Amino acid sequence: MVTKRPEGNLPLELTSFVGRRHELARARRLMTQTRMLTLTGPGGVGKTRLALRIAADAHRAFRDGVWLVDVAPLNDGESLAPAVLDALGFRDESPRRPDSGLVELLESRQLLLLLDNCEHMPLAVAVLAGKLLGAAPELRILATSRETLGVEGECVFTVPPLALPERGESPALNEAVTLFAERAAAVQPDFTLGDDSEPVAELCRRLDGVPLAIELAAARLRVLPVTQILTRMDDRFRLLADRRQTTVPRHRTLRAAIDWSYDLCDPAERTLWARLSVFPGEFGLEAAEQICSGDGIAADEVFDLLVGLLDKSILARAERTGRARYRFLDNIREYGHAILANSGEEPALRRRHRDHYLGLARRARHEWFGPDQAEWVTRLQHEKDGIRTALEFSLDEPGEAHAALEIVSSLWHFWLFAAGSFGEGRRLLSRALESAPEATPVRADALWVAAWFALRQGDVDTAMPLLGECRDLARRLDHPAALTSVAHFSGLAAHLRGDHREALALLLEARERYLACGDQAGVWMTLFHLVIVHSALGDGDQAAAAAAECLAMCEGRSAYLSRSNALWVAGLAQWFQGAQDRAAALVKKGLDVMRRHDDRWGVAESLEVLAWIEAAHGQEERAATLFGAAGVAWRSVGTATPGLRPFTDFHNICQTRVRGVLGGGAYTSAFQRGAGLSLDQAVDYALDVDRSSSAERPQPSVLTPREQEVAELVAQGLSNKEIAARLVIAQRTAEGHVEHIMTKLSLSSRVQVATWFTHHCR
Template identity: 90%
Template sequence: MATKRPDGNLPLELTSFVGRRHELAQARRLMTQARMLTLTGAGGVGKTRLALRVAADVRRAFRDGVWLVDIAPLSDGESLAPAVLDALGFLDESPQRPDSGLVELLESRQLLLLLDNCEHMPMAAAVLAGKLLGAAPGLRILATSREALGVEGECVFTVPPLALPGHGRSTASDEALTLFAERAAAVQPDFALGDDNEPAAELCRRLDGVPLAIELAAARVRVLSVAQILDRLDDRFRLLVNRRHTTVPRHRTLRAAIDWSYDLCDPAERALWARLSVFPGEFGLEAAEQVCSGGEIATEEVFDLLVGLLDKSILTRSERAGRARYRFLDNIRAYGHAILVDSGEEPELRRRHRDYLLGLARRARDEWFGPDQARWVTRLQHEKDDLRTALEFSLGEPGEAHAALEMVTSLWNYWLFAAGSFGEGRRLLTRALEAASEATPVRADALWVAAWFALRQGDVDAALPLLSECHDLARRLDHPGALTCATHFSGLAAHLRGEHREALALLLEARERYLADGDQAGGWMTLFHLAIVHSALGDHDQAASSAAECLAMCEGLSAYLSRSNALWVAGLSHWFQGAHDQAAALVKKGLDVMRRHDDRWGVAESLEVLAWIEAAHGREERAATLFGAAGMVWRSIGTVTPGLRPFTDFHNICQTRVRGALGASAYMSAFQRGAGLSLDQAVDYALDVDRGSSAERPQPSVLTPREQEVAELVAQGLSNKEIAARLVIAQRTAEGHVEHILTKLSLSSRVQIATWFTTHGR
């Protein structure tokens, strides 16, 4: 019997196909490499639409056509083979099993079979696909499924959401925004994107670029403005509904699309889905095991359940700093969160989540000044959304503010040196101090941290009462650590008041106490401040000695981020001795590391000193540009006159001299040019980096012999675990070596290490 249509049964497109240029090319390429390609992804992400377009694009390559089989309406696996026969236009008249007749029919044909919605019966689809591929050499299968089928030879391509518009630069060419605009215009003909597309762009971002969610939201433009739709997204499952009767049931509402995925999960996977919704963004396996185990889910079961959720496209996976990270699309997380709330487990899960982050903060505090410093910065940056969520929970829950106080205090180094801006840390600490007023050791520590935050912004008047209370409370509680820190930062406050002799005495006293307590981090920081105070007193030999000792401590403990700050203070001491070239070389050594780890304070201080050096060499235009760039970075931190910037009077004198040499107009032109640079551009300008020149690339001598060895193994494609086994070292040590290589070479990935080694490593 002949088929109904020789070229296939693909439906005509009723709406425009938006974007997906990269995905189309990738899918077509993969189809040339494998006889079966499965498109996976979350519900509503556009798997079917992409598959139909791919199938239409390759139709000419199949003599016997391209045929669509929708598995979703089928009730059991026995009906699958008959459904394929029916789609191909054949009657099931064979007395044999339908799949046997199907094999006989296809074995001499050259066609593409599109099996849509295989997650409805993955086992039956996999068995039939494997049998057909094994018997019909001219057959290709394109499948869509929320999970891979596991057929031998199957190639899997995960369909991502549509490309999202960037913040502040959305245009009508952005895929997600284009889809929204086209579908909105279909229901409201006068709808059009204008000069301000940010509300629509934000809506697309909130919906994660998921086509189904965007189309459902666009349908609401008929009755609501874009701003109103945004305001109502917290109730997205009621809002995003399609009442067209022609729409397949699972696509009529956002909830129905996710219900379909929920039904695919077993009870334990559903429970973990709900519990994982406590994470606001990405999370790691360790976090999932510690926060979400308990009750019906044992800790050792979390891994397998995570795999199940990944297989079903409930979770997505990425890799950060060599570690796997997982996340939900926001719609899927919101669905799980609703289930968590209904279960009554939410308060306990939020507390466990907070306790996990508090433990992380304590570990970061204890391990900060040492070889794991760069790794901690990277990890805490990845956990920043979780930190904020945990802090807000603690500050909003009665009786929990003490945990917020300890968390912010433990992370004082992170807020100051790695977060880009410590304004958030200062605000959170102020709230926590107000909410947790009990006289505890944690409060005593929080008081000196709050004073340090104030001093960083030059707010001596705010710092002094905090230090006074810290002194009193530390004595009353017999807390020598807090007392030492109060003495230390009282010395810094005296320096900022211009009382340098008093500052020197207090800093020396604090240093002796730190040494007696074995506090390496405290000892390092007092050396840093002593170098500045000695310079202010004109004692340049002592300043140079303190700076050199400060640098030696960092190198001895492999604290490479603190080393960049030590290089700056060493450069400063050389500047005041008149050794300008040596000063510039030292400051520039640390500048790129500061940039890579978002130490904006350090970047701004470095640009400032480099501006002085350029002025001393008579390069006034470059000096003015660097002054403008430094000001830009200070403003990004949230301060204009930074408290720790040394010798503000000298800055003013230098700036006045440069302005006088250039003239007001030329000075402002150069200054504004610097102020208009991005942080990366400012650092490149200061370092005279030509991004296209290999001359600026780091040379292999910057690595130790062991790091050179590790870099070679990374270039060979070995994982950290394999490197550890090869070198007979702990995996954590191998991870530390990789992080140090990334830091020293100012790289951001293992691929870049491999590229660098190929060029420079032999």
């Protein structure tokens, strides 16, 4: 039996953790005495860093892991529960409220939830925390906030600044001085305290031991020695003291440190700092260039200005699958936002921000059914905070809701793969439809997407009026593409009602319409549903033909994520015909791709069908184990059983037979064994993969030295053209190397190559 691995999503520490021995000891004691501990204190005092260390140290005590939710990018309380679900890796596929699904998912789990930066929505956090703690007896919550949250039973720990050296004592082992020295060495490798120990100690005293202020000051060693830093800080504090006597001293200190960093920026860097505050979380270079250029900053100047802000520790950099991403610390972003708000540029910047994500949504919709599916999933996952902010702007700004309609409906695949929440997409789309009632083609498209969302959750009663309104509007506007989608999803609705003949006629009509207008993605989706309907009608030859055409389309377009779903539906068709071995081979072939791309719904469907196949083979114990694993997968997308009624019927019939053969005790034991597996372990079990084998994954030696070199450049985010230039080879040769790498490693995208290289070659 496989031992379950610890789970969690805590980030790696990129810099050393300094001091806090007493605070850690006290927090550990408090964690044994309370189920909710809130770390409070002013901005920059180190709440987040301390909480992350506490959580990491406590990891082994929680069977189901330690999970971080950054509350800072969220705009309202409605988005809190979906964000927690997302961070936990669960999918909200059900029509119920997200907090209800979250309660159900956590009630039997033993985990630590770290809610970071809660001060801008204390009531929403308190309400959700109270519900979760009341329903999940083994749940613990660790929160950070600048104020207490008011949860019943909450224990509050005010995080102090770092300890400071007394005058006259050696500062060498002091926490604040050590932090300065370590950060100084990072920017000036030959830095040692030496004769500077007392000036550094004095500087730390002036900064009140606030870690953020100390780190910002250490970054100034690139341009000034310690003594000059101290002099400039003295001058600044005297100036500030006259203006901010009513401000908390620590806030004055932190503000002074950021003021000083702002003064050291040149005018263009200051402008970019303010403009970049329009991003709620991480952002990429392309977005910064498009949104923040203009009015004195050319697009090709943005990169150099970003480098300047990085050098001054204004921005932090992270690497995501070979591409650079940037973000502010929370206080620094707030500082920039205050400047932006006073500049008069904010309304225009927010509209440009929204327009960037509207353009991104249009591109994603157009390019989705093609070779870049995996890259789009990854990119949209990284951009989800920006997407949500763009949607909030469009929904809150008068006259802009039409843009929200288009963003949500264009990104129907985003809510499935990247955001992980059909429920969230459905709620946002419903809100946008209410806010933008105008009769436009955008509304017509949004109506059929809303119907598709409802059907995906088995909600036929809600879908039918939406399809009816879409049909009427499309006819008025002469919008044939929307009429085609109405035929398609009316066919799916008929299938869910059990009227398979009507479903077949409507789906065949839709397929012809999609072909006529060249909509390849529409043709593929219709074929997928035709396989299911032909199978339900007992027409195995037609189902097999539709499945073969569905697979061929994916392979012709190199749409590998769609191909994994096509393999599943082809396997389902074989199961209907009784060809169990062929069905298992097809489903398993797609399952590993689904796992690699975190297609939770696809994994759940695959485990479900494989359980049916094992039962047909007389392997009732394996079937029961797979039912247990499938149950966990179904709950991770927000439902307890297969969501569509025909599959629920098959599930119930098969499960009843397996339980009858095994007996209640043996069935429960096998089922619980499957339910105790992680998603990765469940997939390994279904695929008969032994992770103890050294050959479980391709090793670096599989590649030639040149291919390893190319894989490294792919991991750095270089295009084939850039790789060719770097290695002084023809672009076609570079393309050939990349194709060989993917073939050897059984990978389907550059993102997967980057991930493989990071895991195996670094």
